[in-house]
Amino acid sequence: QTVAPTDLVTLDGSSSYDPDGTIIAYEWTQTGGTPVNLDDEESATTTFIAPNNSTDLIFNLTIYDNDANEATDEIIISVSPCVSISDVQFTTEQGTYCYESVLVGETVNLCPAIVTAVNSGDNPNFFISHSELTPWNGIYVFDNSVNPQVGDEINLSGTVNEYYSFTQIIDVSSFTIMSSNNSVLPLSIDTGDLGTVCSQEGESYESMLIRLNDVTVEDIDEFGNIQINDGSGSTLMDDYYFEGNWPSIAIGDNISSLVGNVGYSYSEFKVYPRNIDDFGSCAALGDLNGD
Numbered sequence: 184q185t186v187a188p189t190d191l192v193t194l195d196g197s198s199s200y201d202p203d204g205t206i207i208a209y210e211w212t213q214t215g216g217t218p219v220n221l222d223d224e225e226s227a228t229t230t231f232i233a234p235n236n237s238t239d240l241i242f243n244l245t246i247y248d249n250d251a252n253e254a255t256d257e258i259i260i261s262v263s264p265c266v267s268i269s270d271v272q273f274t275t276e277q278g279t280y281c282y283e284s285v286l287v288g289e290t291v292n293l294c295p296a297i298v299t300a301v302n303s304g305d306n307p308n309f310f311i312s313h314s315e316l317t318p319w320n321g322i323y324v325f326d327n328s329v330n331p332q333v334g335d336e337i338n339l340s341g342t343v344n345e346y347y348s349f350t351q352i353i354d355v356s357s358f359t360i361m362s363s364n365n366s367v368l369p370l371s372i373d374t375g376d377l378g379t380v381c382s383q384e385g386e387s388y389e390s391m392l393i394r395l396n397d398v399t400v401e402d403i404d405e406f407g408n409i410q411i412n413d414g415s416g417s418t419l420m421d422d423y424y425f426e427g428n429w430p431s432i433a434i435g436d437n438i439s440s441l442v443g444n445v446g447y448s449y450s451e452f453k454v455y456p457r458n459i460d461d462f463g464s465c466a467a468l469g470d471l472n473g474d
Contacts, residue, residue: 184260184261184357184358184359185260185261185262185263185292185340185356185357186233186260186261186262186263186292186338187233187262187263187264187265187292187294187338188233188234188235188236188237188262188264189232189233189235190232190233191230191231191232191233192230192231192232192233192260193228193229193230194211194221194228194229194230194231194242194244194258194260195227195228196209196211196227196228196244196246196256197227197228199227199244199246201246201248201249201252203250204248204249204250204252205248205249206246206247206248207247207248207249208225208246208247209225209226209227209244209245209246209247210224210225210244210245210246210247211224211225211226211229211242211243211244212224212242212243212245213240213241213242214241214242214243214257215239215240215241216234216238216239216240216241216260216262217234217236217238217240217262219231219232219233219234219240220232233260233262234262236262237262237263237264238261238262239259239260239261239262240259240260240261240262241257241258241259242257242258242259242260243255243256243257244256244257244258261357263292263340264292265292265293265294265295265338266286266291266292266293266294267293267294267313267320268293268294268296268311268312268313268319268320268321268322269313269317269319269320270286270291271284271286271291271293271322271343271350271352272284272319272320272321272322272350272386272387272389272390273319273387274386275383277381277383278348280347280348280381280450281348281381281386281447281450282348282381282383282386283345283348283350284343284345284350286343287343287344287345288342288343288344289342289343290340290341290342290343290356291340291341291342291343291352292338292339292340292357293311293322293338293339293340293341293352294313294338295313295336295337295338295361296311296312296313296322296336296337297311297312297313297314297334297335297336297337297365297367298310298311298331298332298333298334298335298336298337298367299311299312299321299333299367299391299392299444300333300392300424300444300455300457301330301331301332301333302424303426307327307329307330308323308324308325308326308327309323309324309331310322310323310324310390310392310444311324311337311390312390312391312392314365316368316369316370317370318370318384318387318388318391319387320391321388321389321390321391321392321444321445322350322351322352322389322390323349323350323351323352323390323446324339324341324351324352324353324355325344325346325351325352325353326341326352326353326354326355328355328358329355329358331360332363333367333457334363334364334365334366334367335360335362335363335365336360336361336362336363336365337358337359337360337361338357338358338359338361339352339355339357339358339359340355340356340357340358341353341354341355341356342354342356347447347448347449347450348381348447348450349389349446349447349448350389350390367392368392369391369392369393369394369442370388370391370392370393370394371393371394371395371396372388372393372394372395373395373413373415373416374395374398374411374412374413374415374416374417374418375412375413375415375416375417375418376388376415377393377418377445377452377454378416378417378418378452379417379418379419379451379452380450380451380452381450381452385452386447388445388452389445389446389447389452390444390445390446391444391445392442392443392444393442393443393444393445393454394440394441394442395411395413395418395438395440395441395442395454396413396439396440396441397413397414397437397438397439397440398411398412398413398437398438398441399411399412399413399435399436399437399438400432400433400434400435400436400437400438401417401434402434403432403433403434407421407422408420408421408451408453409421409432411438411441411454418452418453418454419451419452419453419454420441420443420453420454420455420456421446421453421454421455422455422456423446423448423453423455424444424446424455424456424457425455425456425457425458426457426458427458427459428459430459430462438462439463440462440463441454441456441461441462442456442457442461443455443456443457443461444457
């Protein structure tokens with residue numbers, strides 16, 4: 184796994200087993216990297232504080248059974264400074280299409296972030312954001328090897344990729360759930376802030392969980408894209424990540440409150456509600472003005 188400097192790291196050998204006897208002893212030894220202090224070298228599980236520098240830490244776990252047999256396995260912990268989502272997302276250059284990340288192709292260790300939406304089904308990809316409700320703080324993770332839940336605080340490493348200018352993390356190489364049931368709050372913006380066509384302001388909300396208030400349905404095209412406007416300018420809404428039965432929506436309808444994650448496809452920004460709870464007038468945790 185990959186961890187950040189000064190992280191508390193757990194080495195866990197408790198799933199070790201002996202098919203024809205019992206395990207009577209464990210022994211952890213460090214064989215490479217900056218030396219660290221293990222809290223218990225003779226326990227199935229031990230912890231240490233990651234050093235404050237980039238390094239690969241190599242450990243051996245040797246187990247002994249009641250027949251005097253032994254077996255050894257190795258684990259490598261990579262220590263790498265974490266980067267924020269905004270470090271990946273932020274750019275002032277429009278690039279070839281629409282503000283592609285300057286870190287495309289690089290493997291990054293993201294600082295802890297909270298899962299804001301999960302695309303359930305056979306491909307449980309997901310959106311994450313840092314807890315700060317500020318632009319440039321959301322990103323999409325396209326990797327079905329991990330399956331977190333909304334509200335999980337996670338630490339992950341993966342490769343930065345652009346899918347037709349939709350920034351995402353692919354090929355997750357390390358993934359840890361640090362805590363669960365965290366509050367997931369949207370950032371309140373106007374429809375005109377997001378817009379439809381490529382812009383730096385619209386790009387700053389990509390993959391973030393946002394709230395729109397008092398929007399009117401202006402149009403519905405042949406592909407099911409719903410054009411909405413709160414009076415500040417139009418943007419689009421789509422059901423691609425929706426879980427459950429999509430509500431009946433017609434031109435002229437007013438939606439008092441709408442929550443969803445921002446995506447970018449076919450050269451357009453769109454808001455993707457997650458489920459029926461994202462439609463309505465409720466203010467999460469009493470947050471009336473989205474601050």
